[in-house]
Amino acid sequence: xxxxxxxxxxxxxxxxxxxxxxxxxxxxxxxxxxxxxxxxxxxxxxxxxxxxxxxxxxxxxxxxxxxxxxxxxxxxxxxxxxxxxxxxxxxxxxxxxxxxxxxxxxxxxxxxxxxxxxxxxxxxxxxxx
Amino acid sequence: xxxxxxxxxxxxxxxxxxxxxxxxxxxxxxxxxxxxxxxxxxxxxxxxxxxxxxxxxxxxxxxxxxxxxxxxxxxxxxxxxxxxxxxxxxxxxxxxxxxxxxxxxxxxx
Numbered sequence: 258x259x260x261x262x263x264x265x266x267x268x269x270x271x272x273x274x275x276x277x278x279x280x281x282x283x284x285x286x287x288x289x290x291x292x293x294x295x296x297x298x299x300x301x302x303x304x305x306x307x308x309x310x311x312x313x314x315x316x317x318x319x320x321x322x323x324x325x326x327x328x329x330x331x332x333x334x335x336x337x338x339x340x341x342x343x344x345x346x347x348x349x350x351x352x353x354x355x356x357x358x359x360x361x362x363x364x365x366x367x368x369x370x371x372x373x374x375x376x377x378x379x380x381x382x383x384x385x386x
Numbered sequence: 387x388x389x390x391x392x393x394x395x396x397x398x399x400x401x402x403x404x405x406x407x408x409x410x411x412x413x414x415x416x417x418x419x420x421x422x423x424x425x426x427x428x429x430x431x432x433x434x435x436x437x438x439x440x441x442x443x444x445x446x447x448x449x450x451x452x453x454x455x456x457x458x459x460x461x462x463x464x465x466x467x468x469x470x471x472x473x474x475x476x477x478x479x480x481x482x483x484x485x486x487x488x489x490x491x492x493x494x495x
Contacts (some may be wrong), residue, residue: 259392292484294432302424302432304484316483353433371420371479372437379431 259375261336261353266380271291277380279336279353284375286322287311287331289355293338295349295382303349306338307356321347343384346385350379388412390478392487398466398494406490407458408476414457419478421459423452426489427475435474436461466494 265277279291306317306327315327321371326339336353355375359367389411398404417439424432434443436452439447439459450466450490459478463470471494476487 273491280487294486296483301473302477302486303424304477304486307483318483339482357437370421370438370441372434373424373432373477373484374434374443376431376438 259317261355261375261377263351263353263377263380266351266382268383268385269343269344270386271345271384273298273318273384274339274341275382276344277340277351277382279338279377280333280354281336282356284355286329286334287288291336292328292354292356292359293327294352294354294373294376295347295378297346297349297353300349308336318385340382343382343383347378348382348384352379353377388474388480388482390485390487392474392476394488394489395491398463398470398492400466400468400494402466403462403464404434404454404466404492405460405462406474406476406492407460408478409449409458409489410478412420415454415459415478417454419459419480421452421454422477423450423459423461424475424477425470427473443462444475463492469495 262280293305308315308327316344324342354373357370357374359369391409423436426432440452451462453460473489475489
């Protein structure tokens with residue numbers, strides 16, 4: 258079964274740090290871009306960061322740049338989000354998601370999709386004093 | 387800053403048809419943004435519904451369809467059912483990364 262499972266959430270004080278993990282199984286983890294998406298209580302979804310297959314590219318939403326670092330370990334089929342200098346407004350459920358960007362069809366033709374096709378159940382981060 | 391716009395709420399009668407839209411604060415949504423749609427019920431993870439504008443994800447009933455209507459992406463539910471009552475999010479793939487709309491809360495009554 259294709260799945261991703263998040264862990265590492267918890268209660269942390271403002272200014273503190275937390276590291277989230279996402280364990281992937283049922284697919285070739287090293288072949289996919291991966292993303293973190295969060296949802297503050299009662300609010301909508303917000304993309305946080307993503308990373309390419311060999312970790313040579315990372316991108317972040319402006320509000321977390323310089324504070325959060327996304328990484329991956331393909332040997333462990335795991336994705337991580339190191340969160341430093343946490344703020345009250347970082348309080349949210351954090352989801353790990355697989356990005357489906359393209360498939361290669363007959364004749365080597367790439368068909369592009371660009372969507373998040375596998376989601377975990379999320380892990381809750383609460384930043385409060 | 388790019389803002390993706392969605393109706394905050396919508397209501398549809400059981401068996402009825404509803405179209406939710408996904409626009410941009412500046413400019414038009416086109417297929418080149420690969421609009422996708424997700425359904426979320428309270429306490430659950432988002433579920434992919436539509437990708438690449440109009441392709442249904444695996445297992446999604448054909449009463450859900452996607453399109454470009456004018457300058458917006460659209461999600462149409464034909465023959466709405468009670469369990470379609472959910473939050474619906476669109477997301478666009480842009481040069482600045484993935485940008486989600488604010489979501490539409492759909493009520494079926």
